[in-house]
Amino acid sequence: MKKSVTIRDIAREAGVSSTTVSRYLNQNGYVDAQTAERIRAVVEQFNYRPSRIAQSLKTRESHNLALIVPDIQNPFYSSMANKIQNLLLREGYTATFFDSGADFQREMTCLGVAESIGADGILFASVSSRRIILNELERIGVPVVMINSYDACPFDSVHGVRSESTYLTTRHLIELGHREIAFAGGTPGTAIAQSRKNGYLNAMQEAGLPVRRDYLIEMGFDSESGRKCGTYFSALFQMPTAICCANDLVALGMLQVLIERGFQVPQDISITGVDNIEYGDLCSPPLTSVINDSGEFAKMAVKALMERLRGSYTGAPREFLIPRRLVVRGSTAQPQRKEQEA
Amino acid sequence: MKKSVTIRDIAREAGVSSTTVSRYLNQNGYVDAQTAERIRAVVEQFNYRPSRIAQSLKTRESHNLALIVPDIQNPFYSSMANKIQNLLLREGYTATFFDSGADFQREMTCLGVAESIGADGILFASVSSRRIILNELERIGVPVVMINSYDACPFDSVHGVRSESTYLTTRHLIELGHREIAFAGGTPGTAIAQSRKNGYLNAMQEAGLPVRRDYLIEMGFDSESGRKCGTYFSALFQMPTAICCANDLVALGMLQVLIERGFQVPQDISITGVDNIEYGDLCSPPLTSVINDSGEFAKMAVKALMERLRGSYTGAPREFLIPRRLVVRGSTAQPQRKEQEA
DNA sequence: ACAGTGTACGAAATCGGTTACATATTGTTT
DNA sequence: AAACAATATGTAACCGATTTCGTACACTGT
Numbered sequence: 001m002k003k004s005v006t007i008r009d010i011a012r013e014a015g016v017s018s019t020t021v022s023r024y025l026n027q028n029g030y031v032d033a034q035t036a037e038r039i040r041a042v043v044e045q046f047n048y049r050p051s052r053i054a055q056s057l058k059t060r061e062s063h064n065l066a067l068i069v070p071d072i073q074n075p076f077y078s079s080m081a082n083k084i085q086n087l088l089l090r091e092g093y094t095a096t097f098f099d100s101g102a103d104f105q106r107e108m109t110c111l112g113v114a115e116s117i118g119a120d121g122i123l124f125a126s127v128s129s130r131r132i133i134l135n136e137l138e139r140i141g142v143p144v145v146m147i148n149s150y151d152a153c154p155f156d157s158v159h160g161v162r163s164e165s166t167y168l169t170t171r172h173l174i175e176l177g178h179r180e181i182a183f184a185g186g187t188p189g190t191a192i193a194q195s196r197k198n199g200y201l202n203a204m205q206e207a208g209l210p211v212r213r214d215y216l217i218e219m220g221f222d223s224e225s226g227r228k229c230g231t232y233f234s235a236l237f238q239m240p241t242a243i244c245c246a247n248d249l250v251a252l253g254m255l256q257v258l259i260e261r262g263f264q265v266p267q268d269i270s271i272t273g274v275d276n277i278e279y280g281d282l283c284s285p286p287l288t289s290v291i292n293d294s295g296e297f298a299k300m301a302v303k304a305l306m307e308r309l310r311g312s313y314t315g316a317p318r319e320f321l322i323p324r325r326l327v328v329r330g331s332t333a334q335p336q337r338k339e340q341e342a
Numbered sequence: 343m344k345k346s347v348t349i350r351d352i353a354r355e356a357g358v359s360s361t362t363v364s365r366y367l368n369q370n371g372y373v374d375a376q377t378a379e380r381i382r383a384v385v386e387q388f389n390y391r392p393s394r395i396a397q398s399l400k401t402r403e404s405h406n407l408a409l410i411v412p413d414i415q416n417p418f419y420s421s422m423a424n425k426i427q428n429l430l431l432r433e434g435y436t437a438t439f440f441d442s443g444a445d446f447q448r449e450m451t452c453l454g455v456a457e458s459i460g461a462d463g464i465l466f467a468s469v470s471s472r473r474i475i476l477n478e479l480e481r482i483g484v485p486v487v488m489i490n491s492y493d494a495c496p497f498d499s500v501h502g503v504r505s506e507s508t509y510l511t512t513r514h515l516i517e518l519g520h521r522e523i524a525f526a527g528g529t530p531g532t533a534i535a536q537s538r539k540n541g542y543l544n545a546m547q548e549a550g551l552p553v554r555r556d557y558l559i560e561m562g563f564d565s566e567s568g569r570k571c572g573t574y575f576s577a578l579f580q581m582p583t584a585i586c587c588a589n590d591l592v593a594l595g596m597l598q599v600l601i602e603r604g605f606q607v608p609q610d611i612s613i614t615g616v617d618n619i620e621y622g623d624l625c626s627p628p629l630t631s632v633i634n635d636s637g638e639f640a641k642m643a644v645k646a647l648m649e650r651l652r653g654s655y656t657g658a659p660r661e662f663l664i665p666r667r668l669v670v671r672g673s674t675a676q677p678q679r680k681e682q683e684a
Numbered sequence: 685a686c687a688g689t690g691t692a693c694g695a696a697a698t699c700g701g702t703t704a705c706a707t708a709t710t711g712t713t714t
Numbered sequence: 715a716a717a718c719a720a721t722a723t724g725t726a727a728c729c730g731a732t733t734t735c736g737t738a739c740a741c742t743g744t
Binding site: 047049050051052053054056057062064067071072073075078079081082085086089094095096097098099101109112113115116117118139223252253255256259278279281282283284286 | 389398399414437438439440451457628
C-alpha cells in the first residue's frame with residue numbers, strides 16, 4: 001500500500017550508509033559536521049520519520065505504555081488520563097488506552113493485549129486486584145504501577161492514604177453534630193470500595209457512634225448507583241441525617257434523587273462525596289468533598305514508571321501516598337433532626 | 343532485559359518450522375491436525391503470544407489507530423473514547439490516545455507521533471481544521487475519519503447536522519416566548535464553534551429577532567468559559583432573558599455564576615446547553631440540552647474507518663450525520679421579564 | 685504407468701531499523 | 715618515527731514475525 005521512506009533511502013540520497021544516518025539520528029557515535037548537515041537536509045526534504053515499529057523490534061523497547069482505567073467517564077480518571085498522556089508525550093512515550101469497565105475479565109483481556117503489543121510498562125488502575133491479575137502482571141514481566149489499588153502488591157503503587165477520604169468526610173459530618181450517618185459505597189469486593197468503607201467505619205467507631213446495618217449499602221461508583229442508594233435511603237422509615245458517599249458520582253446521583261423527592265439539602269440531609277470533581281462544584285448545592293488530585297496521581301505514577309524503565313530505581317516496590325484535603329461546600333450543614341421529630 | 347518467547351522457540355519445541363507455526367496461528371495454508379494439536383499445546387504451555395511489533399513490521403499493519411480528541415475531560419469525548427476503544431478491541435485493534443488540548447500546535451505534534459508509531463488510521467476530533475492539518479493528514483496517507491469537524495475535507499467525517507444543535511435550543515427558547523436571547527459560544531475560530539454560532543443566528547433570523555452585539559460572546563468550550571460569560575452577562579445593564587450556550591460545560595459554568603449571584607433559573611433567566619452530558623441532568627435545575635449521542639458517533643466513526651482499512655469501501659469521502667434531539671428540562675421556562683421591569 | 689491435484693511442510697528472504705565489529709584517516713604523544 | 719587515541723564511516727548480522735517458492739508425498743483419473 002503506502003511505501004514509507006526508509007533509513008536506507010535517506011542514506012542513499014545523502015551518499016552515506018544507513019549506519020551513519022542512524023548515528024546522526026540517535027546522536028551517538030561520530031558523524032562529521034558536513035555529513036550531518038547533508039543528512040539533515042535529506043531528512044527534512046523527505047519528511048522522514050524513523051519507523052517506531054522497526055526500532056521497537058530491534059531495541060526491544062516500544063516506547064509505548066498500556067494505560068488501563070476502570071471508567072474513563074469518571075472525571076477523576078479522564079483528568080488523570082489527560083495528564084498522564086501529556087507527561088508521557090514529553091518523555092517520548094505514547095499510551096495505548098484501555099477502559100476495563102471495572103470488569104475482571106476485561107482487565108485480563110487488556111493485559112493480554114498489552115503484552116502482545118509489547119507495552120514497555122503498565123499504568124493500571126485496577127479494581128479487581130485479584131491474585132490472578134497480579135500473577136498475570138508478573139508473568140508479563142514489565143514494570144507496573146498500580147493506581148488506587150490498595151492491596152499489598154509487588155509493584156509500585158500510587159494512591160491516597162488508605163481510608164482517609166471517607167474518614168475525613170465522615171468526621172466532618174460528626175463534627176457538625178450528625179449521629180445518624182449512612183454510607184453509600186462503591187463496587188463491593190474492590191479494594192478501593194473496601195478502603196472507603198473502612199474510612200467511614202473508622203470515623204464512626206472513633207466517635208463511638210453505632211453503625212446500623214441498614215445505613216450501609218454498597219452498589220457501584222457511578223451516578224446510577226447513587227440514584228439507587230438515594231431511592232433506598234429516602235424510603236427508609238428512619239432516614240439518616242447525613243450520607244457519606246463513596247465518591248462524587250454517587251453523591252451527585254444521590255443528590256438528584258433526594259431533591260427530586262422534595263428533600264432539602266443540606267437542611268434535611270447532608271451529603272458528602274470524594275474526588276472533588278468539577279461537576280460537584282457546579283451543582284447546587286455544591287458538594288462537600290475531598291480533593292483527590294488527579295494531576296498528582298498522574299505525576300507520581302509516570303515518575304515511578306519512568307524510573308523503573310530507565311533503571312534509575314530498581315529497589316523494592318514503593319508506595320506513593322497522595323495527600324488529600326477536605327473541601328467543605330454547601331451540601332453539608334448541622335443536623336436539624338430535633339425539629340422534624342417534634 | 344526480558345527475553346520473550348518467539349515463534350522459533352515454539353517451532354523448535356513442537357518439532358516443526360516457524361513457517362508451520364505461523365500457518366497454524368493465522369489459519370492459512372495447510373497444517374496437519376496432529377501437528378496443529380502439538381503446536382497448540384506448546385503455545386499454551388509457553389503462554390506464547392506473537393509479537394505484534396514484528397507482525398507489524400512485516401505486514402505493514404500495526405492494528406493500532408491514533409485517537410485524537412480536544413478534551414478528554416469533556417464527557418462527550420470521554421464517553422466516545424470509551425465506546426471507540428470497546429469497538430476497536432472487538433476488531434482486534436488498539437488505540438493510542440492523544441489529548442490535543444484543542445491546540446493547533448499539539449494537534450500537529452500528535453499527528454507526527456501518530457505517523458511514526460505507524461498508526462493504520464486516525465480518528466481525529468480536530469478543532470483547528472486548518473489547511474496545514476489537512477495537508478499533513480494527506481501526506482501521512484492513512485485513512486482518516488474526522489469527528490465534529492464541519493469543514494469540507496477530503497476524508498470521511500462524522501458529525502451532527504451542521505448548526506442544528508443550537509438552532510434547536512434557540513428555537514425552543516423563542517417558542518417559549520423569549521426575545522432577548524444571548525449566545526455564549528465556544529473557542530473562536532474553530533469549525534464547531536462557528537457551526538454552533540450559526541445555529542443560534544439562523545434561529546434568531548428565522549424568527550425575525552435582532553441579534554445584539556453585546557449578546558454574543560465567544561470564549562471556550564469549558565466550564566471556566568461559562569463562568570466568565572456568566573459574569574459578563576450578569577453585569578450587563580440590560581440582561582437577556584435567556585442564554586443559549588455552545589455546550590453543556592459552558593452552560594453549567596454559567597448556571598453556577600448566575601445562581602451564585604442570586605438569579606433564579608429559569609424564573610429570571612433560562613439557560614440551554616448542548617451535548618446532554620450526564621452532569622447536566624444531575625444539577626439543579628437540570629439542564630435543557632440537545633442529545634449528542636456519543637455512542638452513535640463512536641459507532642459510525644469506527645465503522646467508516648474499518649471499511650477504509652479493509653478496503654471494503656474506497657469511494658469518495660462520506661459524511662455521516664448523527665441525528666439530534668432536544669431534551670427539555672428545568673433550566674428553561676417562559677420569560678417573566680415584564681414583571682421584573684415593572 | 686503417468687500426469688495432475690491437493691495436502692503438508694521447510695529454507696530463506698524480507699520488513700526498517702540498530703549495533704558489534706572492522707577499516708581508514710588524522711592528530712597527538714613518547 | 716613508531717605507537718596510540720580520536721574521529722568518521724561502512725559491512726553485515728539481527729530483532730520476530732510473514733511469505734514466496736520449492737520439495738515431497740498421497741490420491742485420483744485415464
